[in-house]
Amino acid sequence: xxxxxxxxxxxxxxxxxxxxxxxxxxxxxxxxxxxxxxxxxxxxxxxxxxxxxxxxxxxxxxxxx
Amino acid sequence: xxxxxxxxxxxxxxxxxxxxxxxxxxxxxxxxxxxxxxxxxxxxxxxxxxxxxxxxxxxxxxxxxxxxxxxxxxxxxxxxxxxxxxxxxxxxxxxxxxxxxxxxxxxxxxxxxxxxxxxxxxxxxxxxxxxx
Numbered sequence: 001x002x003x004x005x006x007x008x009x010x011x012x013x014x015x016x017x018x019x020x021x022x023x024x025x026x027x028x029x030x031x032x033x034x035x036x037x038x039x040x041x042x043x044x045x046x047x048x049x050x051x052x053x054x055x056x057x058x059x060x061x062x063x064x065x
Numbered sequence: 066x067x068x069x070x071x072x073x074x075x076x077x078x079x080x081x082x083x084x085x086x087x088x089x090x091x092x093x094x095x096x097x098x099x100x101x102x103x104x105x106x107x108x109x110x111x112x113x114x115x116x117x118x119x120x121x122x123x124x125x126x127x128x129x130x131x132x133x134x135x136x137x138x139x140x141x142x143x144x145x146x147x148x149x150x151x152x153x154x155x156x157x158x159x160x161x162x163x164x165x166x167x168x169x170x171x172x173x174x175x176x177x178x179x180x181x182x183x184x185x186x187x188x189x190x191x192x193x194x195x196x197x
Contacts, residue, residue, distance in 0.1 A: 017125055025131040026122045032133060037193025041132050 002061045006034045008052040023047040069129060072116035076109045097169065104176050111183045137189045144189075145182040152177045 009019055016030045023044060032038040033048075040048070049056040083105050090098065119129040156174050165173070 017127070020127050021125070024128060026127045026129075026134065027125065028122075029131050029133040032193050035193070037195055038133055039195065044132060 001039050002036060002063060003033060004059055005048060012052060022051050069116050069119040072112050076112045079109055101176060104180060108179045136194055140189050140194060141186045145185040148181045149178045152181060
């Protein structure tokens with residue numbers, strides 16, 4: 001699964017720290033998400049989509065197996 | 066915050082206990098003891114590093130723990146448990162060949178487990194949990 005968190009974060013002019021505070025996770029988690037080293041829980045995925053005011057499928061791209 | 070402080074207290078206790086152990090030795094450090102000291106120091110440094118990470122996170126207004134850190138801990142515990150079984154098997158195999166006292170063997174086993182845990186944590190913390 002890929003995501004566009006970095007792209008949206010730049011669009012909203014947010015630092016990794018800002019975004020982490022908004023969704024109540026550590027900055028390291030945002031770093032891992034942006035590097036595609038971690039697939040978030042459904043709750044975190046929804047929280048991130050809510051911060052950027054986009055549907056979840058616009059932020060996360062499922063590529064199948 | 067409490068857990069962060071607890072990590073520092075535990076690290077200090079380990080250092081104090083190791084200090085007492087070293088000063089209580091009647092003769093000079095032998096080879097096994099010379100190897101044990103840096104390993105203990107590495108484990109304490111690892112604990113302090115984790116404690117500092119937690120406090121830095123909290124100072125930035127972020128939680129000390131989140132879903133990723135909890136999953137990393139769970140995966141670390143499971144992998145290190147699995148590898149530790151093999152570690153004790155290897156020790157059991159070599160215990161016949163080496164002339165080690167029982168308490169020394171148990172000490173080596175416990176130190177090895179701590180090192181395995183630290184290495185597993187580093188593995189998951191830097192390679193990530195992509196397929197979770």
